[in-house]
Amino acid sequence: MIDDIRNKAAIGDPKRFLVLVNPVGGQGKAIRYYNEKVFPILRASGCKIDFQMLEYKLHAYDIGKEMQLDYDGVLCVSGDGAIHEVLNGFMKHQTPIKALQMPLCPIPAGSGNSLSLCLLGLEDGCNISLATLNAIKGNPMPLDLFSIVQGNKRTLSYLTQATGLMADLDIGTEGMRWLGDTRFVIGYVRSLITNSPCPCEIYVKIDEDNKDEMIKQLRERKLDSPVPSLPQYGEELPPVQYPNGAEPDWEKVSGDISYLYAGQVPWVSRDLKQFPVSIPNDGYIDIAAQLNVSRFQKIKAMDGAENGKMFYDQSLKYYKAKAYHYKPLRTDGYISIDGENSPVLPFTVEVLPCLARVISPYYTWNNNF
DSSP: OHHHHHTSOOOOSOOEEEEEEOTTSTTSOHHHHIIIIIHHHHHHTTOEEEEEEOOSTTHHHHHHHHOOSOSSEEEEEEOTHHHHHHHHHHHTSSSHHHHHTSOEEEEEOSSOOHHHHHHHOTTTTTOHHHHHHHHHHOEEEEEEEEEEEETTEEEEESSEEEETHHHHHHHTTGGGGGGTTHHHHHHHHHHHHHOOOOOEEEEEEEEEOOHHHHHHHHHHSOTTOOOOOOOOOOSSOOOOSOTTSSOTTSEEOOSOEEEEEEESOSEEETTEEOOTTOOTTSSOEEEEEEEOOOHHHHHHHTTTGGGTGGGGOTTEEEEEEEEEEEEESSSOSOEEETTEEEOSSOEEEEEEEEEEEEEESSSSOOOOO
């Protein structure tokens, strides 16, 4: 893996990075990681660095909204939440499309680090030094974004949206961030005690629901395969396509649902490969709707979860979609968007193909399935 990155390109002109460090994210080790590993590598490579400590919630959002766009990339020494904030700040930038195409690079210092896992692979995804080397030697990779409308508010998502059981184990374990990935396992086991359903209505604009075809498409997309032709955007963010939610031709997902999980990252944590056939720039959002099965079946599903084994289970409905609408039928519980707590209200999601950029050693996720 290290050799792959080293061989990508010779060091040319020194790169200029804005480096954001979140001192309280994950296990609270971001400052130490930066001082001991990130900064020495950047300095040795001749990079020009503008350093900014994140001092309050939504500080990264404020930075993204106002920042100059003359950097080669923005490095986030944090968990996945800082990149979520930066992207939503970019949406409010004076030139939002240009801002959203600023390359972003995660330096894994959080509890989940799913974006870094997907870029570098499960074995190397939490390697701080390798992630920093990727920032220097990698190339911008187009990344789909997801426009989310909830009430009168529009936000951007780049990772996942979760409800039901999966939102419970994410938002419901916020107080255990110091445990790293272990907090998600604890949350999952704790949820088995109640084994509660997720009363909701889900409507999906489906493009593909054949799992075998999804696997075929994934295998055709190799690490060194160039991305498809990029869509052309204007100067402003495209308007919302579905302001009224679900359209009449969307399919309603039937059955007793345990959770809805939607996104584009294979690994949502080291222990859970929720979207094993996802592709970062295929123009779709992957949707997993899990039927509410017995406690025994849920315990059994933990076996092989890090390899995406649950994908094959008949109780998991899996779709490639252009959009979807979620309507909760009760007001308790959680909704998680990129790991952030969101109001328990209906929301509609649509895909914005290839709108963002992340720095990557490849042209797709480092994911074998």
